[in-house]
Amino acid sequence: MSxxxxxxxxxxxxxxxxxxxxxxGILYLIGSIAxxxxxxxxxxxxxxxxxxxxxxxxxxGDTYNKWLYFHGAAMILAFLIPGLTGFLAxxxxxxxxxxxxxxxxxxxxFSVWLFFAAIIIALLGFVVPDAPDIMWTGYPPYSVxxxxxxxxxxxxxxLLGFSSILGAVNFLVTVIYLRAPGVxxxxxxxxxxxxxxxxxxxxxxxxxxxxxxxxxxFDKYLGTHFFDPAQGGDxxxxxxxxxxxxHPAVYVIFLPAVGVLFxxxxxxxxxxxxxxxxxxxxxxxxxxxxGEVWVHHLYVAGMPDWIRIGQMVTTLLISVPVGxxxxxxxxxxxxxxxxxxxxxxxxxxxxxxxLVGGLTGIPLAMTVVTVHLxxxxxxxxxxxxxxxxxxAFCVFTGVYYWFPKMTGRFADGKLATLSFWIxxxxxxxxxxxxxxIGVDGMPRRYYDYxxxxxxxxxxxxxxxxxxxxxVGMLGMIVNWVxxxxxxxxxxxxxxGSASLEWTHCPSPPGPGNFPEDVVVSEDWSPYEYENRPSGxxxxxxxxx
Amino acid sequence: xxxxxxxxxHPATAHAHxxxxxxxxxxxxxxxxxxxxxxxxxxxxxxxxxxAIIFAGIGVPLLLFGVAKWVSEGMVYKxxxxxxxxxxxxxxxxxxxxxxxxxxxxxxWTLRLSADVWPPAGTPHMPALLPxxxxxxxxxxxxxxxxxxxxxxxxxVAGFRSWLLLTLLLGGLFLGCTVYExxxxxxxxxxxxTNAFSTAFFSITGFHASHVLVGLAAFVxxxxxxxxGRTNKYLVTGVSxxxxxxxxxxxxxxxxxxxx
Numbered sequence: 165m166s167x168x169x170x171x172x173x174x175x176x177x178x179x180x181x182x183x184x185x186x187x188x189g190i191l192y193l194i195g196s197i198a199x200x201x202x203x204x205x206x207x208x209x210x211x212x213x214x215x216x217x218x219x220x221x222x223x224x225g226d227t228y229n230k231w232l233y234f235h236g237a238a239m240i241l242a243f244l245i246p247g248l249t250g251f252l253a254x255x256x257x258x259x260x261x262x263x264x265x266x267x268x269x270x271x272x273x274f275s276v277w278l279f280f281a282a283i284i285i286a287l288l289g290f291v292v293p294d295a296p297d298i299m300w301t302g303y304p305p306y307s308v309x310x311x312x313x314x315x316x317x318x319x320x321x322x323l324l325g326f327s328s329i330l331g332a333v334n335f336l337v338t339v340i341y342l343r344a345p346g347v348x349x350x351x352x353x354x355x356x357x358x359x360x361x362x363x364x365x366x367x368x369x370x371x372x373x374x375x376x377x378x379x380x381x382f383d384k385y386l387g388t389h390f391f392d393p394a395q396g397g398d399x400x401x402x403x404x405x406x407x408x409x410x411h412p413a414v415y416v417i418f419l420p421a422v423g424v425l426f427x428x429x430x431x432x433x434x435x436x437x438x439x440x441x442x443x444x445x446x447x448x449x450x451x452x453x454x455g456e457v458w459v460h461h462l463y464v465a466g467m468p469d470w471i472r473i474g475q476m477v478t479t480l481l482i483s484v485p486v487g488x489x490x491x492x493x494x495x496x497x498x499x500x501x502x503x504x505x506x507x508x509x510x511x512x513x514x515x516x517x518x519l520v521g522g523l524t525g526i527p528l529a530m531t532v533v534t535v536h537l538x539x540x541x542x543x544x545x546x547x548x549x550x551x552x553x554x555x556a557f558c559v560f561t562g563v564y565y566w567f568p569k570m571t572g573r574f575a576d577g578k579l580a581t582l583s584f585w586i587x588x589x590x591x592x593x594x595x596x597x598x599x600x601i602g603v604d605g606m607p608r609r610y611y612d613y614x615x616x617x618x619x620x621x622x623x624x625x626x627x628x629x630x631x632x633x634x635v636g637m638l639g640m641i642v643n644w645v646x647x648x649x650x651x652x653x654x655x656x657x658x659x660g661s662a663s664l665e666w667t668h669c670p671s672p673p674g675p676g677n678f679p680e681d682v683v684v685s686e687d688w689s690p691y692e693y694e695n696r697p698s699g700x701x702x703x704x705x706x707x708x
Numbered sequence: 709x710x711x712x713x714x715x716x717x718h719p720a721t722a723h724a725h726x727x728x729x730x731x732x733x734x735x736x737x738x739x740x741x742x743x744x745x746x747x748x749x750x751x752x753x754x755x756x757x758x759x760a761i762i763f764a765g766i767g768v769p770l771l772l773f774g775v776a777k778w779v780s781e782g783m784v785y786k787x788x789x790x791x792x793x794x795x796x797x798x799x800x801x802x803x804x805x806x807x808x809x810x811x812x813x814x815x816x817w818t819l820r821l822s823a824d825v826w827p828p829a830g831t832p833h834m835p836a837l838l839p840x841x842x843x844x845x846x847x848x849x850x851x852x853x854x855x856x857x858x859x860x861x862x863x864x865v866a867g868f869r870s871w872l873l874l875t876l877l878l879g880g881l882f883l884g885c886t887v888y889e890x891x892x893x894x895x896x897x898x899x900x901x902t903n904a905f906s907t908a909f910f911s912i913t914g915f916h917a918s919h920v921l922v923g924l925a926a927f928v929x930x931x932x933x934x935x936x937g938r939t940n941k942y943l944v945t946g947v948s949x950x951x952x953x954x955x956x957x958x959x960x961x962x963x964x965x966x967x968x
Binding site: 175177178180181182267268269270271274277281285292294315316319322330332333334336337340341342367370371372374379387388395396397405675 | 726727729730731732734736737740741744745754781792796797800801803804805807808810814815818822823828900903904906907910911
């Protein structure tokens with residue numbers, strides 16, 4: 165289908181002013197990969213600084229704080245959330261339900277440009293004096309008292325939040341109204357379910373974060389007293405409001421990430437989704453519980469025991485639906501005839517990374533253990549295994565899997581496989597040592613640690629791991645750009661998937677997506693593959 | 709993995725339509741971008757009123773252009789599927805709005821219930837008459853917009869215009885009361901930075917007033933085309949739902965802030 169692209173030619177106006185969900189999805193991809201690159205650079209600087217005790221690159225902590233701020237805020241708000249609920253949801257979800265576009269295409273365009281406006285503000289932080297230096301959490305009183313530009317942080321959150329809320333409105337209405345005839349609720353792709361659930365979380369919880377950071381803005385610049393105990397304010401109130409959103413935000417990332425895995429594993433294994441309905445109920449179970457666990461981020465901030473224990477129970481309770489989802493994922497692999505291409509390699513890696521990230525979360529949920537581990541490198545490593553490694557790898561899985569759909573070409577090849585292994589080795593080398601020194605008491609976020617010379621060699625390993633990861637990431641992105649223009653041509657449904665985006669529309673789809681209106685029969689399912697003994701069919705089964 | 713080009717069953721000619729474009733969204737976004745984050749930061753963070761005015765000067769026309777273009781496109785917009793109206797997203801959006809108000813109220817309750825004395829020192833006496841008048845104004849405006857909507861449904865565009873104008877007037881009076889009240893309180897040195905109550909008071913009433921303002925702007929946006937005889941009942945329904953929501957929130961604001 166690259167003929168269509170060639171014949172219509174590249175028209176910049178058609179991209180900038182586009183209201184088409186696929187092009188908006190690509191714009192999100194470009195923005196979020198740019199954010200990944202800059203925030204990744206910050207991570208390299210942070211790791212280089214932590215290489216040894218003492219100052220390596222900086223003369224005081226301010227510069228280091230700005231790196232931390234940008235790394236955290238950009239990775240979460242500008243790479244992971246837009247990468248999953250912006251890029252993948254936009255490109256794939258309407259195709260999966262057989263829709264010609266989203267319900268409100270112009271609101272969709274509004275959302276993507278709000279995202280870019282937020283990125284511009286975040287990047288302006290590098291050129292204006294007094295860049296924000298308040299991590300991605302922005303806790304008062306520091307965020308109110310710092311000479312840094314807290315307003316930029318607040319507006320970044322506002323613009324991204326507004327963008328996400330409008331995205332939620334758009335996609336919820338899209339899934340409710342625009343499913344093609346025959347695409348009933350319990351035949352939706354798991355990725356559609358997870359995206360809908362993620363958007364419900366965004367819709368309900370983001371407003372609370374928006375309110376919290378607005379109060380921060382007022383306290384700092386208009387002299388109000390929301391978080392000022394001297395004037396009857398409450399400094400812990402901010403932490404409560406912040407985590408009331410930011411814990412569920414973990415699931416805004418986690419759920420679509422898992423959704424991607426379901427698509428890839430089912431297609432590459434030519435197998436039904438194991439326990440489909442249980443997985444769907446589990447997704448909604450997570451949505452129901454995720455609003456009642458935020459206080460576990462404040463375990464050491466001081467609170468009555470009955471709250472602490474109640475929060476421990478709800479926090480541990482969430483592993484039940486998560487466990488059900490994992491059971492479905494692994495069950496989908498059971499007796500599947502798996503094809504190992506790049507997407508599947510990443511998906512398999514994700515299962516491993518999630519296992520490590522998930523299991524190290526359980527001790528952190530328990531109050532007795534977390535008192536010891538709070539604010540150590542152990543928390544840092546746990547968090548990065550779930551968000552930085554698992555969720556990021558899921559985005560990459562999605563890119564490789566839908567690459568032929570988006571470009572009409574494969575991104576698989578030697579460079580893809582090589583960069584995968586470099587990434588996999590790099591990230592594990594970075595974060596395993598941090599678990600170990602975290603248990604032994606290495607605090608997280610420090611740029612200097614003269615009191616802990618015994619941890620230096622572990623920090624060396626972690627830093628080398630970061631350098632290796634950087635090489636892998638570079639290779640991966642080079643591979644994507646190269647493949648988009650010169651990769652091997654792909655057919656319409658190269659993986660032999662049963663899902664609508666592969667079976668009913670060309671690669672890449674043109675305006676309006678489907679050549680004919682989609683109608684599916686009663687026995688259709690996106691996961692319907694013939695029952696056959698293991699290994700009977702290969703993944704790439706072109707028409708002939 | 710060979711001979712993949714042969715598997716394309718859908719010739720390019722099957723795509724009848726072209727790539728849809730609109731200049732409205734990006735114009736509106738950058739209007740907001742210059743008007744709020746940039747102008748605010750220039751004024752409050754970098755103490756440069758001149759720069760703030762320049763940013764606002766860029767932002768306002770961009771935003772107005774974006775909104776005007778959007779509304780004029782919206783007048784003729786055909787939804788992708790039968791039964792999907794332009795106002796279908798509004799109830800979903802309102803869920804979000806409810807939670808932002810909840811966050812503000814939760815904050816207010818936290819401050820109030822943890823205080824030793826309430827209202828804290830420095831709070832002047834708040835007359836109960838003004839909020840009562842404001843309640844009457846807002847409730848009647850909800851009635852008038854509903855009547856206007858009914859008129860439009862029966863094809864009476866002129867009647868719709870009159871009732872819409874009346875709604876605008878009532879909403880404008882409501883905002884007038886807010887301005888009067890704020891000025892009056894400021895005279896008694898009750899400003900956002902006075903104490904914990906002033907913090908909550910100005911934030912909650914101000915946030916509600918900003919919703920009234922947005923509602924009025926939306927009324928103007930449907931009134932202007934209506935003056936030229938162009939109407940779109942979905943847009944009117946949307947604006948009306950939003951207005952009823954703003955009205956209902958006011959009951960919570962008034963009961964919590966003024967009558968508790």
